[in-house]
Amino acid sequence: MTLGLRSHHCGDLRTTHVGQTVLAMGWVDRRRDHGGVIFVDLRDHTGVLQVVFKPEVNAEAHGLGDSLRHEFVIAVQGRLAPREEGNVNPKLATGEVELLAERLEVLNTARPLPFAGEEEGVDERLRMKYRYLDLRRGPMQRNLRLRAHAARIVRSHLDAAGFCEIETPVLTRSTPEGARDYLVPSRVNPGQFYALPQSPQLFKQILMIGGFDRYYQIVRCFRDEDLRGNRQPEFTQVDLELTFVEPEEIFALIDGLFARLFRETIGVEVPLPIPRMTYQEAMDRFGSDAPDMRFGLELVQLTDLVARSGFKVFAQAAAAGGQVRAIRVPGGAQFSRKELDELTEFVAIYGAKGMAWVKRLDSGWQSPIAKFFSAAEQNAIEQRLELREGDLAVFCADAEKVVLDALGNLRKEIARRSGLIDERAFKFVWVTDFPLLEYDEQEQRLAAKHHPFTAPVVEDLERHGASDPLKIRARAYDIALNGVELGGGSIRMHKPELQQRVFRLLGMSEQEAERRFGFLLEALGYGAPPHGGIALGFDRIIMFLVGTASIRDVIAFPKTQKAADLMVQAPADVDDRQLRELGIRLRRP
């Protein structure tokens, strides 16, 4: 570097620097060559500075300036000058000054780029293959810098609350429960495998037993499941755990954290405390355990009213132990037949076999199913739904799970279509009292809804443990924002007897529990304090803060939907020699 050290960042220069000799470095953002005078917009991470090459200032620099191209990396030395009136650019922070180039050094050239600067709508294949070019763009710079800022706030908030940041292993043990594990073969122990953590759950509990009182970590987690717009195979959690804690204390801590995150990064005030709702209420009213509270369109229970009606679809669903629920759409009578057909197709995605509808006109019901209901029945349904003239009601009849899923998603779809969603609103909600267990259809057995270390509500365990274990509530909670789960946690079991009892409920034999979680059961027996915690999806939080629908926009090096890294081309084949060392032979499909 012959010109020496950079004296200023491009975006920092102001009229106060006029007259100084400046050595600036960065990329050629744009070149405007007027023959006699050449303008170059010099860009670094702080902003853009206009550099002027004039033959009368320095002929050699001006001559070299002719060869500059987009994204060349250059060093320019010169005197910072004020711009004449009329030449000021109010769009630039540095628009009142310009650098008169006396010396120019080309630090690196650049070939024409596969895609250009700030443009939106570039094919994601290209963005990911040339991620370094994508990262130069303003939006990605802002997203990742905001992410770093958010991480600082998390650390500051938790440090102030007495938390200790501790790292946990990445090479750990497979726990077949939950998501599919990423496995790593052990060379030293041929035929055996580590697993990458789905979360540091057990380690953080062990840290509590280890006397650390309060732990946190901003930690990478791995789950080998199919990807979505907000799901990557490796993602980041804000993971924390506290001793001698009750849920209230965790709610208050996390309320405060979200308030700071939203205030200090994007200037949004989150009203505290964040409201709470039981799981039961969330499912009943919104058909989801992560309800979107930005709009109404709540679900209404109608099973009791229509169970004995002449409409077989409803009556049979009720008779089979299913449900009939409906949503009232104010003003929805204007929906066209085509739109209603589209909504019917929409609920089919979630397994609903159909969607009935009623338009309430001044003349009464306009509906394919009107003829199945007596005037009294129609009246009762209208009363329950508070259906008014000009409204639409949509009905779903099926097993409870299907009805809730279909209508829960349908209310969001209708809200989207009708423009009922305030895109600037941030509606947080805590969802509490989750069930401890759920029935796993595939495995034909009970499984932990949260994870198998979540403490049950003990009265529920005593009352329903033998008869109806699905009724047992857990001391577990989630936090959701605008219908998206941002995190979840629970109070854990700190007594080995209780933990064993829950393992038994899950159909795990004593031997199996011992084999898989023996170290935890043993640790609980040596004076484990009561403890609990929560894990927050850090990537998803950043998505809300920067306002993107794609998790790939908040991760520097994301993977495609097929879990590939298009830049380094991972995953990839490995040498036979590597496999032999690991004692692995491939079975080709």
Added chain:
RNA sequence: GGGGUCGUAGUUAAGCUGGUUAUAACGCCGGCCUGUCACGCCGGAGGCCGCGGGUUCGAGUCCCGUCGACCCCGCCA
């Protein structure tokens, strides 16, 4: 595993019910230009229409398969 959208110069897109030489903008290359800032003007190059097969006198366009990116269902304790 399943449903859907998309794939055309370097990039973003247009290309109709199949028809002669596949368009445009930006970018790139060359020339001109001393106050531009999305500089301007003149000229030019640039295409296995993702890949393979089929239908047809003829396919960017229709059909089948395949690969890839994205959205969704299943899955994600």
